[in-house]
Amino acid sequence: MTFSFNIKDIQNKRHDLINKLNYVTDDQEKKDIMISLRNYYYMLMFSDSFLRKVLYNFQNRKYKNFDCEKTQNDTNYLQYLVEIAEICRHGHLDSYYKELDRKEITLDETIKLTKEFFEFLGDDEYCTYVDKILNPNNHLLHIRKKQILCDRLHGLAINDFINRNSYCVMQEKNTLWDMKTLCHELIHAIEFQFNKKINASIHTNCFGYKEVPAFFIEQIIKEFIFSTKYYFRFKNDIEQLLKNRTISIKEDSIDIMHEIFMTVAEKRSKENRTDFILPEMRSVTYDIKDFYESGDIEAIMEEKLWEKLQFVGSYVISRTMANIYKEDKLKGLKLLKKIMSVLSPSEMHKVLLEYDITEDSLISTSKQIYPEYGEYQKIR
Numbered sequence: 001m002t003f004s005f006n007i008k009d010i011q012n013k014r015h016d017l018i019n020k021l022n023y024v025t026d027d028q029e030k031k032d033i034m035i036s037l038r039n040y041y042y043m044l045m046f047s048d049s050f051l052r053k054v055l056y057n058f059q060n061r062k063y064k065n066f067d068c069e070k071t072q073n074d075t076n077y078l079q080y081l082v083e084i085a086e087i088c089r090h091g092h093l094d095s096y097y098k099e100l101d102r103k104e105i106t107l108d109e110t111i112k113l114t115k116e117f118f119e120f121l122g123d124d125e126y127c128t129y130v131d132k133i134l135n136p137n138n139h140l141l142h143i144r145k146k147q148i149l150c151d152r153l154h155g156l157a158i159n160d161f162i163n164r165n166s167y168c169v170m171q172e173k174n175t176l177w178d179m180k181t182l183c184h185e186l187i188h189a190i191e192f193q194f195n196k197k198i199n200a201s202i203h204t205n206c207f208g209y210k211e212v213p214a215f216f217i218e219q220i221i222k223e224f225i226f227s228t229k230y231y232f233r234f235k236n237d238i239e240q241l242l243k244n245r246t247i248s249i250k251e252d253s254i255d256i257m258h259e260i261f262m263t264v265a266e267k268r269s270k271e272n273r274t275d276f277i278l279p280e281m282r283s284v285t286y287d288i289k290d291f292y293e294s295g296d297i298e299a300i301m302e303e304k305l306w307e308k309l310q311f312v313g314s315y316v317i318s319r320t321m322a323n324i325y326k327e328d329k330l331k332g333l334k335l336l337k338k339i340m341s342v343l344s345p346s347e348m349h350k351v352l353l354e355y356d357i358t359e360d361s362l363i364s365t366s367k368q369i370y371p372e373y374g375e376y377q378k379i380r
């Protein structure tokens with residue numbers, strides 16, 4: 001099987017969008033077109049028919065400034081997210097991000113496993129759509145051996161917001177990583193396809209929360225492996241993959257807290273205040289209340305940090321959702337669908353509340369992620 005985009009078709013669609021841009025007056029529609037155009041550039045690049053440098057400049061020039069969702073200005077909500085990041089930054093320091101060394105899965109097997117996984121997940125509509133993307137004749141999936149942008153990026157789902165098409169690209173590694181990547185990207189495509197309300201700016205503004213369904217799916221892959229004939233073959237691999245995810249979440253959390261404290265420290269030093277001492281990030285626990293009380297929280301929250309906070313928060317939410325799925329498959333699937341239909345963090349938390357998932361219960365889930373948290377709590 002060969003999976004590749006149809007370059008001619010992509011170029012045609014791109015030209016149609018460029019033409020459309022000339023007469024569209026609605027701002028939202030313009031944004032949708034611009035982002036879809038950028039996405040077609042991506043696809044040309046990933047299929048090696050376009051220069052990487054050209055694309056990079058194009059993207060940086062045009063798509064930097066988007067308004068973030070206003071939940072960002074809710075101090076209590078930010079405190080909640082910062083608290084989660086603060087908890088998540090504690091954990092195994094000796095653990096590290098690891099590639100899987102087994103090289104024993106062919107592409108055919110990856111495709112087969114992926115289809116079986118979606119059958120296991122239990123939604124017929126999703127299965128039909130997954131079959132469509134995984135049919136090489138439809139050219140919706142592009143698989144390449146070479147890296148995609150950077151070594152941590154193994155796949156991408158790419159949307160055309162005008163024609164409402166979704167495409168996936170994946171780097172083939174011939175390990176279980178391929179199946180995880182494919183399932184992760186497919187759920188992004190499913191979210192886009194089954195949620196007619198999504199437009200480009202919403203998808204960009206909620207960047208971090210976009211990962212909730214995908215992180216959830218990663219947890220369910222473990223359920224799938226553990227309850228099927230694949231247990232002996234893939235048990236260790238799936239555990240390593242999930243461990244890699246928690247490591248990346250911890251690293252993001254360290255970055256967030258580092259950024260926050262560096263900014264506060266700089267401000268304090270300008271004010272000649274000596275009561276705030278910058279802690280050594282990896283070993284000392286500081287009192288987070290000092291930060292809240294300083295009133296600096298909104299000021300420091302730049303778009304980049306906000307996205308990372310959402311990313312960490314999403315992971316904690318996905319773990320809680322997976323626990324619900326483990327206890328009651330139908331209930332978990334229904335929750336997933338509801339989460340995929342919301343358009344903002346505040347709407348998402350409303351849905352979570354319907355399932356008794358409060359911010360407090362999410363904070364307690366985050367404490368279970370790293371076993372060392374107990375130690376941190378003692379100091380606190």
Ligand SMILES: [Zn+2]
Nearest residue numbers: 184188211214
């Ligand atoms: Zn993703």
